[in-house]
Amino acid sequence: MPPSADDVTPQRGPAGTPGRPAGDTQDVVRLRAALRAHAAADGPAAERAARLELEAVGDPLLDRLFPRLLRHCHGMVTSEGAFRPRNALFDADDLAIEAWERTLRYLKEPSGDRVETDQHLWNLLRCAASNRLVDRLRRHSDELAHQAPQDADVSEEERLESAGAAAQPGPERDALLWGADHRGWRLVELLFRHEERFHVRFRLVTDRHPRQFRALVLYELGALLHREVNTPAATPAGRRQECSLMRRYAALLGIPPADWARVEQAAVAEEEDPGDGALIPGLRDAVNALCDTSVRTRTGLTTLRYELKRILKSPPARALEWK
Amino acid sequence: MDVTTPPTDHTVPGEDDVLAFLAGFADADTEHRVLVAALTDPALRSRLAANGALLAAGDAAESAPLSSEEAIALAARAAALRRRPPTPTGPGVPTIPLADRLRSAGRRILDFVGGPVTLPGLAPALAAPPVDSVALHRQAFDSPDGARVELHQLPGDPPRLRAIVDTGRPAASGAFVTLHFSDGEGGAQAALPVALNEQGRGLAEAMLGPGSDGLLLPAREGWQLVGVELSESGAGGD
Numbered sequence: 001m002p003p004s005a006d007d008v009t010p011q012r013g014p015a016g017t018p019g020r021p022a023g024d025t026q027d028v029v030r031l032r033a034a035l036r037a038h039a040a041a042d043g044p045a046a047e048r049a050a051r052l053e054l055e056a057v058g059d060p061l062l063d064r065l066f067p068r069l070l071r072h073c074h075g076m077v078t079s080e081g082a083f084r085p086r087n088a089l090f091d092a093d094d095l096a097i098e099a100w101e102r103t104l105r106y107l108k109e110p111s112g113d114r115v116e117t118d119q120h121l122w123n124l125l126r127c128a129a130s131n132r133l134v135d136r137l138r139r140h141s142d143e144l145a146h147q148a149p150q151d152a153d154v155s156e157e158e159r160l161e162s163a164g165a166a167a168q169p170g171p172e173r174d175a176l177l178w179g180a181d182h183r184g185w186r187l188v189e190l191l192f193r194h195e196e197r198f199h200v201r202f203r204l205v206t207d208r209h210p211r212q213f214r215a216l217v218l219y220e221l222g223a224l225l226h227r228e229v230n231t232p233a234a235t236p237a238g239r240r241q242e243c244s245l246m247r248r249y250a251a252l253l254g255i256p257p258a259d260w261a262r263v264e265q266a267a268v269a270e271e272e273d274p275g276d277g278a279l280i281p282g283l284r285d286a287v288n289a290l291c292d293t294s295v296r297t298r299t300g301l302t303t304l305r306y307e308l309k310r311i312l313k314s315p316p317a318r319a320l321e322w323k
Numbered sequence: 324m325d326v327t328t329p330p331t332d333h334t335v336p337g338e339d340d341v342l343a344f345l346a347g348f349a350d351a352d353t354e355h356r357v358l359v360a361a362l363t364d365p366a367l368r369s370r371l372a373a374n375g376a377l378l379a380a381g382d383a384a385e386s387a388p389l390s391s392e393e394a395i396a397l398a399a400r401a402a403a404l405r406r407r408p409p410t411p412t413g414p415g416v417p418t419i420p421l422a423d424r425l426r427s428a429g430r431r432i433l434d435f436v437g438g439p440v441t442l443p444g445l446a447p448a449l450a451a452p453p454v455d456s457v458a459l460h461r462q463a464f465d466s467p468d469g470a471r472v473e474l475h476q477l478p479g480d481p482p483r484l485r486a487i488v489d490t491g492r493p494a495a496s497g498a499f500v501t502l503h504f505s506d507g508e509g510g511a512q513a514a515l516p517v518a519l520n521e522q523g524r525g526l527a528e529a530m531l532g533p534g535s536d537g538l539l540l541p542a543r544e545g546w547q548l549v550g551v552e553l554s555e556s557g558a559g560g561d
């Protein structure tokens with residue numbers, strides 16, 4: 001079953017490279033070395049030798065992967081759905097060639113060290129193709145918008161893009177993420193993964209139990225999700241996307257998946273924002289149940305927030321190793 | 324290490340980071356950077372969503388069953404795009420980057436010396452000299468590496484043009500050559516595809532005449548053979 005269109009979980013592709021196990025590293029390592037050797041070759045003889053090695057490594061890969069990439073690109077440019085009218089303007093052959101070139105450039109750079117297996121290489125190829133197509137679609141959209149700004153036939157994806165372009169990231173939203181900078185990230189990670197160490201390290205700064213700060217982080221991340229999925233401009237696809245990203249972010253912060261699932265469920269439940277500074281009842285109850293706390297009011301959260309920020313600025317937090 | 328000034332805080336993720344994130348091999352730091360940016364920047368979020376939709380469509384197409392005709396057509400197109408002539412290895416031979424060769428693969432221009440086509444049937448009807456019904460007018464063009472194109476004007480009314488191509492090398496199944504003609508003024512152009520057999524030889528015919536339907540080359544003076552394009556480089560002997 002293909003992955004959901006809204007899922008931003010790392011996509012591994014349908015299978016490993018044909019005829020090879022997915023974790024094989026031999027080809028990609030050789031290709032990367034050959035690309036770098038060719039880039040560094042000094043003089044015609046060295047360049048020619050590097051070229052021959054590059055072909056010896058690259059051509060079998062090209063033979064094996066290119067038909068598959070072409071089919072993938074053809075599927076993208078002819079896909080049903082909101083993108084189709086614009087996709088049809090683009091050529092799968094060109095897209096596949098550009099994706100191949102982009103992948104070679106990626107491998108040649110230092111970032112290419114991240115590509116460790118042949119499965120990574122395949123994922124990079126397909127993502128380079130999709131990213132290139134998104135670039136083209138956006139450029140084409142901009143051109144169309146410039147030519148016909150009153151076009152009423154706007155797809156869901158275009159509305160999403162427009163909404164995205166119109167909204168500006170704000171400092172408040174950034175702050176609500178808690179782990180947005182490295183020290184915050186390590187602090188929250190400590191809070192969720194190593195509660196005892198958190199307690200010991202910060203016992204001179206606060207006498208609160210760590211679970212209260214966990215409740216704060218969970219509630220604020222959940223409230224952020226609640227606000228995003230309930231904005232009038234949010235589409236079903238946009239909501240699923242937001243949930244997927246937040247799920248991945250929560251996992252990175254060290255929040256147990258089962259705990260986050262309960263928070264997410266409460267956050268996306270159809271529920272009006274109570275306003276007047278009151279907490280969202282369903283989310284509040286879910287967080288209190290998870291953390292064994294009794295946070296009832298916005299004032300209580302504000303106090304916790306103040307104290308967690310103070311912890312973040314304390315010498316023990318400044319000494320947090322972030323690697 | 325001084326942990327008070329982590330070097331990558333709040334840096335905007337670049338395309339490499341986004342690709343690594345999407346492809347699933349980003350390290351934790353990169354993933355963190357992309358996620359924070361996506362959660363605070365709706366534009367990046369919508370870009371990730373668009374990528375997800377396209378990748379899902381590509382994966383679905385890839386796993387869908389193919390008919391034999393579709394599989395053959397796909398393989399032929401992939402082969403035409405990815406095949407290339409072998410690398411010349413002699414001293415002083417300039418090399419071409421792999422990416423450039425890939426880009427030009429499938430549109431290999433053979434190194435022919437073109438020139439005016441002087442077959443009498445290509446002249447306007449009134450100006451055309453009488454053609455002996457048994458005479459065969461022919462003209463040949465050669466490439467430095469031994470490939471040859473011959474154009475024959477066959478007797479008849481209207482006369483026919485026969486193009487015979489010999490690339491001098493084995494060709495892959497489905498390989499063909501396209502002969503490009505121009506009137507020399509940059510106004511009129513015509514192309515004649517010639518399918519190749521396994522020995523790299525092929526033959527095609529076209530009618531000549533005053534430009535009505537089904538005619539390849541309207542009869543006019545000044546036609547030149549300006550290019551010979553090997554559209555599938557099986558003849559290159561890969």
